[in-house]
Amino acid sequence: MNFNFQYQKNPNFPNRYISPESLHQFIYENLSDYVSEIGKSTLGFPIYKFSYGSGDINILAWSQMHGNESNSTHCMLDLWYSLESQPELKERIFKNISLDFIFMLNPDGSKAWARRNALDIDMNRDYLQGASCEMQLLKEIAFSKKYDYAFNLHEQRTLFSTNSKNPATLSFLAPSQDFERSVTETRKKSMAVISAIYNALKAQIPNQIARYSDEFYPTSTGDNLMKAGIPVILFEGGHFPDDYQRFGTRKYYTIALFTALSSIGLLENKTFGYERYFEIPENKESHFDIIYRNVKLNTDFECVLDIAIQYKEEIKDGDDEISFVPIVVEVGDLHRKKGWKEINCAGKKFISQNKFPKLDAVQNFTIE
Numbered sequence: 001m002n003f004n005f006q007y008q009k010n011p012n013f014p015n016r017y018i019s020p021e022s023l024h025q026f027i028y029e030n031l032s033d034y035v036s037e038i039g040k041s042t043l044g045f046p047i048y049k050f051s052y053g054s055g056d057i058n059i060l061a062w063s064q065m066h067g068n069e070s071n072s073t074h075c076m077l078d079l080w081y082s083l084e085s086q087p088e089l090k091e092r093i094f095k096n097i098s099l100d101f102i103f104m105l106n107p108d109g110s111k112a113w114a115r116r117n118a119l120d121i122d123m124n125r126d127y128l129q130g131a132s133c134e135m136q137l138l139k140e141i142a143f144s145k146k147y148d149y150a151f152n153l154h155e156q157r158t159l160f161s162t163n164s165k166n167p168a169t170l171s172f173l174a175p176s177q178d179f180e181r182s183v184t185e186t187r188k189k190s191m192a193v194i195s196a197i198y199n200a201l202k203a204q205i206p207n208q209i210a211r212y213s214d215e216f217y218p219t220s221t222g223d224n225l226m227k228a229g230i231p232v233i234l235f236e237g238g239h240f241p242d243d244y245q246r247f248g249t250r251k252y253y254t255i256a257l258f259t260a261l262s263s264i265g266l267l268e269n270k271t272f273g274y275e276r277y278f279e280i281p282e283n284k285e286s287h288f289d290i291i292y293r294n295v296k297l298n299t300d301f302e303c304v305l306d307i308a309i310q311y312k313e314e315i316k317d318g319d320d321e322i323s324f325v326p327i328v329v330e331v332g333d334l335h336r337k338k339g340w341k342e343i344n345c346a347g348k349k350f351i352s353q354n355k356f357p358k359l360d361a362v363q364n365f366t367i368e
Helices: 020-030 069-084 085-094 106-110 133-142 185-201 221-227 247-266 276-281
Strands: 035-038 047-053 057-062 099-103 149-155 170-173 208-212 232-237 287-296 302-315 321-331 340-346
Touching: 020 047, 020 106, 020 208, 035 133, 057 085, 057 133, 057 247, 069 085, 069 149, 069 232, 069 247, 099 133, 099 247, 099 287, 133 170, 133 221, 133 276, 149 185, 149 221, 170 185, 170 247, 185 208, 185 221, 185 232, 185 276, 232 247, 247 287, 276 287, 302 340
Parallel strands: 057 099, 057 149, 149 232, 170 208, 287 340
Antiparallel strands: 035 047, 047 099, 170 232, 287 302, 302 321
């Protein structure tokens, strides 16, 4: 592909947190010609579908099925903003495809910065039962016409790496449609697009692209849409080095979305190059955010151990950006795990009102 895409961050959304109100206002002021309201959430927030393109290849995509995964919304906002200053490139891409993009499928969870919807339903496991009105809406749209591809856009936690050293900044999956994980023609189409993304980005973020587990989940959205004959591509934005606001992830997520759209328009043989999919390393659950090594506790006996910290993300009332709360998630011998930040506490003092850290509680100690 010979596309000179120039990424530009949409300045209207400087933070990782996107409130439904700010998204709706932007849509109303900037995208009203291409957007329609397709339904409402459990709490009554409108859900919008952005439609653009004149091509014969129909693509459906949706963001923030999990409310605390905003990079999936950012990537579309950034892509459109970038293409506005590259009109020839925009025309070239969208003459081959027609994109329907559902913004913020779970606005209730997005408002609260929560994974689940207002009824505490994990919508990505609600496909068969359809207990959430948001899933009912997605299924209605998905079968309203013949879609050639579907993009299921997500984010993953900082736990994952590609090689136990580099973070899995982007991960992808061509979901299975049966327990045998059969490599069907439908899956091959998804694999071919993922292979194109991998080839385009692997030099830009070397050793930071992974492949998600293809274990079959009978109630999940992607697996069932694949089973129904729609090639599904799961996007997962992950950790970027020293960047918990995920600005780097946001950039490469957007480039990945652009690459997927442009490659689909060019793939005359829809499964060409799918074999390269298996060259992508699998995600490894290898890291914590912080590990304090060799901590000597203030106990009556000799006790030296490791303490793992993971940040809990939350939005506080009145804030326009998320906060990161350090939580103790593991204590003991952690030599098989790594931290994105590691602190050697040998010869230092454990300062706390307690003799030992409490699991699943906010970090209440310092090391001096």
